[in-house]
Amino acid sequence: MPRYEFKEGSSNKFWEITLEGDSFTAKWGRIGTEGQEKTQSFDSEEAARKEYEKLIREKEKKGYELVGEGGDDDEEGGGKVVVGASNPELEAAILKDPDNADAYLVYGDWLQAQGDPRGELIALQNAQAKATGAEASTAKRQVNAHIKKHQALLLGGLTKAWADEELSVEWHLGFIREARIAKKDYDSELDVPETLKKLLAHPSARFLRSLTIGMVDMDGENSYDDVTEAIAQSGEHPTLQSLFLGDFEYPDETEISWSYLNDVSPALKVLPNLRSLRLRGASAGLGNIDLPELREFIIETGGLPLSAIKSITSAKWPKLEKLEVWFGSDNYGAEGGVDDIQPILDGKGLPGLKKLGLCNSEFTDALANVLPKAKILPQLEQLDLSRGTLSDAGAKVLAENAAAFAHLKHMDFRQNTLEKDGVKLVTKLCPSVAAGNQREYEEEYRYSAVGE
Amino acid sequence: MAAPSFIVIGNAENRRVTLFQDALARQGLPPATVVPWRELLAEPSRLTDLPDTDALVRIDAAGESWAVEKALLKRGHAAATTLGCAVLPPERVEALEEDRGRIVCPRQAHLGFLDVLAQLEACFAARPRWRVLQQPRSIADLFDKRVTSRLYASRGIPVPEPLDGVTDVESLRARMREEDWREVFVKVSCGSSASCLGLFRSHRGREWLLTSIEQADTGWYNSLQVRRIVEPGRVEEVLGFLLREGSQVERAIPKARLGGDPFDCRVLMVAGEPAFIVVRQSTLPITNLHLGGKRGDLEALRAAVPPNEWEQAMESCRRVARLHDCLHVGIDLLFEEYFQGHRIVEANAFGDLLPNLSRDGLSVYEWEIREALSRYGAAPG
Numbered sequence: 001m002p003r004y005e006f007k008e009g010s011s012n013k014f015w016e017i018t019l020e021g022d023s024f025t026a027k028w029g030r031i032g033t034e035g036q037e038k039t040q041s042f043d044s045e046e047a048a049r050k051e052y053e054k055l056i057r058e059k060e061k062k063g064y065e066l067v068g069e070g071g072d073d074d075e076e077g078g079g080k081v082v083v084g085a086s087n088p089e090l091e092a093a094i095l096k097d098p099d100n101a102d103a104y105l106v107y108g109d110w111l112q113a114q115g116d117p118r119g120e121l122i123a124l125q126n127a128q129a130k131a132t133g134a135e136a137s138t139a140k141r142q143v144n145a146h147i148k149k150h151q152a153l154l155l156g157g158l159t160k161a162w163a164d165e166e167l168s169v170e171w172h173l174g175f176i177r178e179a180r181i182a183k184k185d186y187d188s189e190l191d192v193p194e195t196l197k198k199l200l201a202h203p204s205a206r207f208l209r210s211l212t213i214g215m216v217d218m219d220g221e222n223s224y225d226d227v228t229e230a231i232a233q234s235g236e237h238p239t240l241q242s243l244f245l246g247d248f249e250y251p252d253e254t255e256i257s258w259s260y261l262n263d264v265s266p267a268l269k270v271l272p273n274l275r276s277l278r279l280r281g282a283s284a285g286l287g288n289i290d291l292p293e294l295r296e297f298i299i300e301t302g303g304l305p306l307s308a309i310k311s312i313t314s315a316k317w318p319k320l321e322k323l324e325v326w327f328g329s330d331n332y333g334a335e336g337g338v339d340d341i342q343p344i345l346d347g348k349g350l351p352g353l354k355k356l357g358l359c360n361s362e363f364t365d366a367l368a369n370v371l372p373k374a375k376i377l378p379q380l381e382q383l384d385l386s387r388g389t390l391s392d393a394g395a396k397v398l399a400e401n402a403a404a405f406a407h408l409k410h411m412d413f414r415q416n417t418l419e420k421d422g423v424k425l426v427t428k429l430c431p432s433v434a435a436g437n438q439r440e441y442e443e444e445y446r447y448s449a450v451g452e
Numbered sequence: 453m454a455a456p457s458f459i460v461i462g463n464a465e466n467r468r469v470t471l472f473q474d475a476l477a478r479q480g481l482p483p484a485t486v487v488p489w490r491e492l493l494a495e496p497s498r499l500t501d502l503p504d505t506d507a508l509v510r511i512d513a514a515g516e517s518w519a520v521e522k523a524l525l526k527r528g529h530a531a532a533t534t535l536g537c538a539v540l541p542p543e544r545v546e547a548l549e550e551d552r553g554r555i556v557c558p559r560q561a562h563l564g565f566l567d568v569l570a571q572l573e574a575c576f577a578a579r580p581r582w583r584v585l586q587q588p589r590s591i592a593d594l595f596d597k598r599v600t601s602r603l604y605a606s607r608g609i610p611v612p613e614p615l616d617g618v619t620d621v622e623s624l625r626a627r628m629r630e631e632d633w634r635e636v637f638v639k640v641s642c643g644s645s646a647s648c649l650g651l652f653r654s655h656r657g658r659e660w661l662l663t664s665i666e667q668a669d670t671g672w673y674n675s676l677q678v679r680r681i682v683e684p685g686r687v688e689e690v691l692g693f694l695l696r697e698g699s700q701v702e703r704a705i706p707k708a709r710l711g712g713d714p715f716d717c718r719v720l721m722v723a724g725e726p727a728f729i730v731v732r733q734s735t736l737p738i739t740n741l742h743l744g745g746k747r748g749d750l751e752a753l754r755a756a757v758p759p760n761e762w763e764q765a766m767e768s769c770r771r772v773a774r775l776h777d778c779l780h781v782g783i784d785l786l787f788e789e790y791f792q793g794h795r796i797v798e799a800n801a802f803g804d805l806l807p808n809l810s811r812d813g814l815s816v817y818e819w820e821i822r823e824a825l826s827r828y829g830a831a832p833g
Contacts, residue, residue, distance in 0.1 A: 185653075432808055
């Protein structure tokens with residue numbers, strides 16, 4: 001509702017008016033008081049609107065000034081820090097089971113009673129989740145408008161990054177469930193590690209489930225050290241289930257080998273409930289991996305150091321279901337070969353593994369020789385050998401042992417160095433095979449698809 | 453009653469046609485009579501020479517044949533001269549050597565195709581016993597993204613917001629500033645398979661264009677390698693070309709992610725219902741599978757999409773299918789970031805080449821054959 005104020009001499013008055021169909025409610029009094037209100041009804045909507053507009057014109061003539069569109073909630077001043085309400089007990093109930101909506105709704109009721117706009121956001125999002133058709137679009141608009149209106153409270157110091165589309169967030173029942181932070185172009189002034197620190201400390205991100213970090217630095221080395229530090233220093237995040245470091249596009253945002261993951265292990269120590277970990281970049285350091293809840297581990301690199309291979313083969317991740325490792329090119333720091341991944345081929349410590357990717361390697365033909373007899377193979381549903389250096393000779397070995405692969409649901413041979421005959425051979429190995437985009441075959445110069 | 457036979461208009465040597473014949477054989481049906489586009493273009497009576505018996509007519513893509521492309525270019529020349537797009541006179545078309553993937557006057561070829569579709573319509577009028585599985589007029593609609601985008605929007609189906617009032621690169625920039633949009637797709641409205649399109653970003657004075665177009669010394673090509681052009685002169689050049697050829701310009705909608713990667717879906721509607729769905733996952737915002745995207749996991753997608761979002765998206769697909777008199781339509785559907793809604797990006801008349809997919813033991817073509825027969829004729833066997 002429009003709110004008008006009149007301040008002159010000792011006068012310090014406000015006047016508000018709300019039009020609703022064929023009636024309107026006017027509210028007036030001294031600034032700082034609730035004042036009094038009166039509702040007037042008319043024969044038609046048009047009559048109500050005419051009178052409503054006439055009254056506004058009169059107030060304006062008298063010198064009243066429009067100060068805002070009003071609202072029942074507290075107004076947010078420009079740059080003013082807004083602190084929301086919080087209730088540790090009710091938050092603990094959410095933490096116990098962050099996927100259960102009920103605890104959010106209880107908290108939402110409490111917050112609404114405190115006049116905290118997050119309470120209404122929880123209610124609006126709950127309604128949105130249940131709406132269909134035209135109602136759904138209305139609910140979506142209401143949610144977005146509410147977030148925008150209360151961004152000072154809901155996003156605090158993150159508002160600029162959000163408005164610049166360099167921080168994107170998913171709101172789930174009043175809280176940020178997923179977030180992605182990335183520099184978008186060369187003129188970006190975003191400080192990614194600082195923004196991440198603010199996010200991890202923000203009340204809205206208390207139940208953060210998924211975090212993705214893209215480009216950190218467009219000019220120099222795109223390194224993730226400070227990101228790792230920001231996570232490590234922010235304390236334990238029991239709700240965080242998914243982490244993706246290095247969500248950049250290559251080769252055009254940066255080369256995969258110009259981005260440095262470096263030692264990410266300090267971050268992993270504060271994320272005990274991680275289920276999905278995806279890393280992209282060079283110089284990966286993984287330390288001693290102990291992630292009891294991890295289901296999925298993906299590392300995409302142009303050159304994987306031997307120490308990282310050792311971390312992977314000795315990792316404690318008893319619930320792992322998907323393991324995808326890109327080995328890369330020895331020109332870009334790749335070390336190791338078939339012998340070094342023997343524990344994986346033996347299925348050591350991988351009782352639940354169903355999807356295995358040994359990708360982007362320069363030893364794919366050697367893999368083809370050992371895979372048919374690998375102990376891990378019978379338990380697998382998917383095998384991914386994409387972006388490697390599989391030749392027709394390697395394909396022939398696989399085809400000669402076709403029975404070993406027949407149980408697989410899917411195999412991926414994309415971007416190897418197969419020729420037509422080799423593609424034909426691998427295509428028959430199991431019901432679903434991807435073998436497109438083969439690369440030029442030059443025996444002396446075979447290399448993995450992604451190096452630099 | 454015997455099942456009606458099939459007539460297929462297509463490029464006889466193309467795998468679309470050979471795979472369809474395989475599918476008929478697996479269903480125990482006789483092979484289709486194939487009318488090659490090349491012969492139809494040279495000899496319009498090629499189709500009307502066939503008798504008016506009970507038959508189902510399937511029309512498939514004219515692409516991937518140099519002879520057909522040349523014939524379409526020649527036929528589209530007269531209409532193209534008035535439009536301001538790139539034009540090549542018939543005698544110069546004739547002199548061209550085949551150069552695979554080269555982009556030669558896409559609008560001109562499209563106008564030729566429209567002309568053939570009109571010719572087909574006239575033929576079909578004289579063959580009342582034929583059941584045409586895709587009406588030429590509907591195919592023509594589906595080959596113009598400007599038409600479909602506006603048609604769907606007018607029916608309340610969510611599409612990426614089109615950007616109107618763009619005539620050249622300068623007005624494109626001005627309109628983007630007005631709308632406060634940073635990224636738009638510019639797609640030649642008759643293109644397919646991600647050919648002749650670009651994702652243009654313009655913000656804070658910086659610009660780039662992500663595109664499948666490769667500018668080589670010998671000409672411009674549709675490339676399997678999506679590239680980002682940053683050099684201002686070249687951005688200008690490629691955008692200018694796309695706009696002169698007649699482009700659909702629309703807001704680039706941030707896509708939902710699956711396993712960390714952006715994705716969209718190809719939903720193949722058959723007889724009005726979603727029959728096959730392929731998840732196209734890529735590290736790039738252009739997700740086409742031949743450009744390095746991979747087929748994503750449909751089960752994982754179903755687990756990630758809130759049920760009401762999924763139902764609403766399928767309902768939009770059904771509404772799109774109802775707007776085209778076609779047995780099958782291949783719809784590109786995207787879910788918005790964090791699954792907050794969906795958009796119909798485009799629909800394709802020949803979007804059913806999805807090898808290695810099966811449902812209830814039937815391939816895509818077998819499924820379509822079954823639906824065609826149950827709609828228009830006896831069931832097989």
